[in-house]
Amino acid sequence: MQWEIVIGLEIHAQLSTQSKIFSGASIAYGAMPNTQACVVDLALPGVLPVLNRGAVERAIKFGLAIGATINSPSIFARKNYFYPDLPKGYQISQYELPIVEGGEVSIQIGESEKTIRLTRAHLEEDAGKSLHEDFHGMSGIDLNRAGTPLLEIVSEPDMRSSTEAVAYAKILHALVRWIGICDGNMQEGSFRCDANVSVRPRGSDKLGTRCEIKNLNSFRFLEKAIDFEVERQIELLEDGGMVRQETRLFDANKGETRTMRTKEDANDYRYFPDPDLLPVEIESDWIEQLRESLPELPHARRERYISNYGLSAYDASVLTSSREMADYFEAAAEQVPEQAKLCANWIMGEISARLKKEDMDIIDCPVGSTILVTLIKRVHDGTISGKAAKTVFESLWLGELKQDVDAIIESKGLKQISDDSAIEKLVDEVLVANAQQVADYRNGKEKAFNALVGQVMKATKGKANPAQVNAMLKKKLS
C-alpha cells in the first residue's frame, strides 16, 4: 500500500524579553539555580501575575509577519496539572481566543514552493527544570526558567514529509529571529519542536491516529524522529496493527521514539479563564505601530531578489534564510547590481563555507560586503582571474595588508596580463616555438588550440587574461 505522511508541528519559541511573562524576574540564561525565581515565579501564597507588554508585542509581531488575525480581546486560561517544575499547579496559557489565529508561511523544497497554514500561536509561561542527578535518590527543582515567555506556534497538518517539516521549522526559526522576537538558540532550548505524526493510505481524506513526539531540539532530531516514527507507524499498520494515540519521546542516542504517556493517562487539564488576568485588548493603533516597526520580511525580500537581481528562487531563499545574510547580500548587490549573481555565488559559496569551517555567523564575517564588492569588480574588469580571487579572499579573511584588495593583488603578483601588445608578443613567441601544434590545428585538430592556449598561460604563469589570449590566438591562426 502507498502511504501518505501527515505532519503538524507545535513550536515553542522563547520570546526575547528582559523579564518573565508575568513577573519582573530576569530570564537571562545560565544563572545559578533559583536565583531568578522571584516570589511570583515560586507561586508563594498570595502572589499574582501581571502581563509583560514585551511578550504581547512580540506575539503580535509574529502574527503580523505570517498574515494572521490578531485577536482582541485575547484571553489567558489556566491549564491545570501537577508537576514539581510547575509551581502553581497550573500553567498560564491560552485556550479560547489565542492572541494569534491563522496565517501561513511558504516553504521552498528545491525550486518548488509550498504553503503551510498555521492554526494559531498563543502566549504561555514556561515551566522550571527537574534535574535528575542523584540527590540521595531525589530530584532537584530549578525554577529559573519558570515563567519565561513562550509563543507556542501550532501548524495545520499540512506537511507530507520530514523534509517539509524541517523546511517549515527552519522557515519559522529564521522568521522569529528575523523579526527579533526570539534568539533561536536551540541548544539553550529557545526554539523547541513537537511533531504530530500520522500516516494514512494515499488518497484517503481521513486523518490517521497521530502520535506526538516531544522536545525535538535540533532540526536533525526533528527529521530523524519523524522518519523513525513514520516507519514505525507504517510497519504497525502493515502488520495489521493499530497506531495508539500517545505522546512519545525521541531518544537521540538510539535514534528512536518511545512511549511517554498514552491517551488514557492523558490529563484532564480543566482549562478555564484565569481570574487573575483580564481580557487583553489590542488596539488597532498599537497593531499598526508594530506593523511599521517590522523589518522587510523574508518572503518580500525573496521576491525582490528574484525580480530585481534575477536570482533563482533557490538562491533567493538561501540568501533570505537569515536577516544577517540577506543584509550582507543586499549591501553588496546594491553596489554592483549587474553582478548580483556573482555576489550571491560568493556568499553562498566561499563565504558560507569559510564561516561554517570557523563556526562563525555572517555578522562576524571578517570580509565586509564593500571589500567583497571590490574583489568582484577586480574579477569583472579583468584585473585578476576567478582563481586568483580566491587567493585574494583568503588574504582578506586573514586581514592582510589592511584588507586593501589592490595591494594584495600587487604584492602577490596576481594581476592578469591584459595588455594587447604584450599578449601579442607572447602569442607570437609560442606560435614560433610550437610549429607542430600550429600545423595540427590548421589540419583540423581542435585540441591543438587548447594546447597553444596552455602554452601561453604557462609562459605567463597563468597571469594572462585567458579571453584575450583566446582571441589573439584565433586572430593569428585564421
Place this chain on the structure above:
Amino acid sequence: MIRQISGSMILYYYFNIRLLIHMTLSINDVKQIADLAYIEISEEEANATLNQLSDIFKLIETMQAVDTSQVEPMSHAQDVVQRLRDDAVTESDQRDLCQSIAPQVENGLYLVPKVIE
C-alpha cells in the same frame, strides 16, 4: 428554624425554586476527582464525601431552572481590560530568604522524590 433538610428543600422553602434535574455521583466519580486533585482519599472518606457532594450538587442543579442561552458568561467582577507591565527586570535574587522556608533544599535546588518522565 429549619434544620436537617436538604439544600433543594431549603431553596424551595426560601425562594420557591424547584429542582429540575437529579444527577447522580458515584463513588468512582469521587475517587477520580480526588485523583485529579491529587488528594489521597480513603474508602471511608470517599463514602462520606459522596453523600455530601450529592447533596451539594442537588443544590447546584437548581441553576438549570433558568434559561441562559442568550447570556454571555461573566468571568470577572469588573468589565475592565488587562493592564500591561513594561518589560523590565525589577526583581533581585531572594533565594536564601525564599528557601529558608522550604521543606528540603540542596545546592539551591528544591528537592522532591525522584521525578520519572
Place this chain on the structure above:
Amino acid sequence: MFNESLKQLSKRLAKKEISSVELTTEFLERIKKFNPEFNAFITIDEEKTLTQAKQADQKIASGDTGPLTGIPVAQKDIFCAKGWLTTCGSKMLSNFVSPYDAGVIERFDQAGAVNMGKTNMDEFAMGSSNETSFYGPVRNPWDVAAVPGGSSGGSACAVAARMVPAATGTDTGGSIRQPAALCGISGIKPTYGTVSRYGMIAFASSLDQGGPMAKSVEDLAILLNVMTGFDQRDSTSLQREKEDYARDLEKPLSGLRIGLPKEYFAKGMSSDVEKAVEQALDQYRKLGAETVEVTLPNSPLSIPVYYVLAPAEASSNLSRFDGVRYGYRTQIYQDLGDMYRKTRAEGFGVEVKRRILIGTYVLSHGYYDAYYIKAQKLRRLIAQDFKHAFSQCDVIMGPTAPTVAFDLGEKSSDPIQMYLSDIYTSAASLAGLPGMSIPIGFGDKNRPVGLHIIGNYFAEARMLNIAHQYQMATDWHQRMPGI
C-alpha cells in the same frame, strides 16, 4: 478607652496623652486576657508589635502622622506579612513565615498602624462559622456557645471583644459582612478591585476582596482611606483617583431611596432578624429615607452559582500547595505522587478538600459547560438584576444573615446549612458590588443582628454616609459584650 473611636484614640496620641507603645500594650494586655477564651488570634508577637509601636511613636514625635499612626490594627491571617507566620488558618501553612508583604500590609505599615497580630479564620477563608480553622474555632464574645461567623471570625471577635480597635477581613461570599453581623460590629467589603489582592492568599480570585472591620462606620471610612488604592502588582486592581471615604459621612438622608428586594423579604428570614431589620428600616424612614420594593429575580440562585464558581477557582488556586517549595510536607511517602497526595490529604482540612473536589469536578471535561459556564452566565444575570434595581433606588437593604449567630457545632456537619449562611451576601460578591453590615440590635438569645447594605459600584462613600447617619441616631454600635 477600649470603646473609643479611632478618631478619639488618634487625638490622644496626637496630644501625647498616651504613646502608641502604651496604647498598644493596653490592647496587648486585653488580648492576653481574653484571647485564651475566644481564640481570635493565631499569632501574637509582642516584640514585633511593640517595635512597630515604637516606630509609630517616633513618627508622632517628628510630626509625620496620619489618622492611623500608632493605632493598633489586627490583620486577618490571610494577609502575608513579612517575617510573620501566615497560616490562612491551615495546617498546610502552619510553618509558613512569609518572605514578603501583602499590598494591604504595606499600606497599613506606611500609615504607621501597629500590627497587633494575625487573626483566626476559617481555613483558606472557606467557612461561615470559623470552625474550619486548623487553629480551632473562635468564640462569639456575646455568647461563648455561639460561633462568631466566618471566615473573618477572628477579626470580628477581636473587634467585638475590644481586643483591638480595628481589624482587616476579606470577603468572598460574605466573609466580612456575616461575621460582622454575628459579632455586632461594622464591616465593609468595597467594590471588587478597590483593595489590592496582592499578598492576600487567594480563595476565589474573581470574588475575593479585602475590607476593614471596626466598631463604627466612621472608623471604617478612616480604615478604607488607608486600605484602598491601586496596586500595579494586582492585574484586577482598579486605577482610580484616590477618594476620601469620610467626605459624605455627615450628609442628611432626606430623599434617600432604599430598595428592599422582595425576594429577601419573603420567607426564610427568621422572625427575630426580621423584627430588627424592620426596626432599622423604621429608623431610616425617620431619617428621611423612603423604601421602595425592588426585585432581584436571579439572586436566589447566588448560592448554587457561588458554590460552582468559588470552588472552581479555589481548586486551581490551591494547587500550589504541594509541599515542594514551602508549607507542610507529609513525613512518610513512597514516591512523588504519594508525597503530593498525602501532603494535600493531611495539610488540608475537610471543608477545603470538599471545595477542591467540587471545583475540580465542575471544571472537568464534560461538566464544564453544564456547571462552570452555566454559573458564569447566571452570574451575569445576577449582576444585571442589581443594575436594574439601582435604577430605582440608591442602596439596597436587607438582613446580612438569615439568623443570629448559631451554636458551635450546630451546622458543622451539614455543609449545605452552612453554605446558606451567605444567602444574602453572596449575590453582591458575584456582582462585584460593595456591601456592608452594621449592627441594628439583638435577636434570639440576645445575639446581634446585622443590617446588610448593598451599594452601586464605587458608592462606598454614600453607603458609609447612610450607615453613619444610622449610627448617629442609634447606639447599637457602641454596645459591648459583657465579658
